[in-house]
Amino acid sequence: MPRTEHLLFIALISLIACCLIMTMVWLWAKKIKNAGVVDVFWALNFPVITLITFFLSDGFEPRKILICGMFLLAELRLGIHLWQRVIGHLDEEEGRYEQLRKEWGEKADRNFFVFFQFQAISNVILAVPFFIITANPSQAISSLEYIGAAVWVIAFFGEMIADRQLAAFKKDPSNKGKVCDTGLWYYSRHPNYFFEWLTWMAYFIFALASPWGVLAIISPAIILYLLTKVTGVPNNEEQNLRSKPVAYKKYQQTTSSFFPWGKKDGKGKM
Template sequence: MDYQHLLFIALISLIACCTIMVLVWLWAKKIRNAGIVDVFWALNFPVITIITFFLAEGYEMRKILICAIFLIAELRLGIHLWQRVIGHLDEEEGRYQQLRREWGENADRNFFVFFQFQAISNVILAIPFFIITANTSTEISILEYVGLAIWAIAFVGEMVADKQLAAFKKDPKNKGKVCDTGLWYYSRHPNYFFEWLTWMAYFIFALASPWGILAIISPAIIFYLLTRVTGVPNNEEQNLRSKPEAYKKYQQTTSAFFPWKKGYKS
């Protein structure tokens, strides 16, 4: 494995992602909506995919497999987030409004730094991808097939969870209610769980490559962010503000992250 070449690919990817985030920051500053960073955080991964596919020196079939699933997953997420954000470009999400209030006159500067950190996180999280595409072995191992199978389950699960929630919110009869049907019956955040499972699939896939164990950093970071920083905590706070009684009852009976039977809380 040529580590210098891997670092070169990572550097090119970082420059591309940081440049994109500068342009996104300029747009966000103009429309005063920092929420668009979420969309382009997801869409930076397809950019990394294209760069790596053409520059990596690994086995062609392996590159096609990992690039295809990575591209499909992140384009789906990016398009989903775009559809969610584009409908209210004139209304910034609550968590970004709160940051804007806390940062005051330094908000634009701090958002610039925040956007750049998002670009850096894109490259760090792509570590499994860099490792896999550098593997020159011409044999696809059982671990890679297991990774593909887990990815397929995670991809379908996240897509179904997102569609179930969107359909629930679209029905005016559900205003003020908590979505607790379908996958949301077993977890308060099945979409986040399946997003994390996607990254676990990349890690398992990477284990078949030299130094693949380093890929654990990606699902570990995603798990921490989703359960402790931006995912579950922010969503829970928002739901408790908008429908306190119904959501407290939901919290008492339903697992927070891992899908499980009623009455168990993770």
């Protein structure tokens, strides 16, 4: 069984590191007046946690290498993708953060500091499956872990393909004002979010082979809630309805919001 005090120690070190990083990011965001950079470093905090946990955990080495490789690759890809999206308009703050800045007024800098620190805390909470897996001393990779790895491969490439399809669509000037409904976007209005959630489901499945692995359900549960109810789908839908109301409303009527599915007839029927 993994030692509770050792897991808590690794989590504490990870939390301190993430909070320090987010403090520095907040100082930068304050200087350039763009809080959107927090999204980039939220993703890049996970590789930091990966390295800390790899060197401090005392689980089975091959398992550590496998899960650390998966976690590192996925979050570096997401971080680089977000960086490429944000770095092109550092002088233009994303709409949701611009709105928060207006609502908070003179308290904006203080509130953003608290917000950035909460992002650091969420990094550590979401890394629970990772802490559990790397502490597993069993010297045999189980079938559940292989299944988790297989689901992760599907999720990793699915999200990467969805992001690239959308980027290619937006790059074509003839698509201005249109809705991307080709490729994976034909089956879901947010396939990138779906595959991001599926990545966390893969970690949960992988963790089920470890002691206390069932606790790892917290990560995909939080991610699903955030993506579908808080920051992901709601913000994106609102923005698209503002920019292309007619086309996007039609898209909503025929296409699944999150889970990839067949087309509806526009009246909610398959």
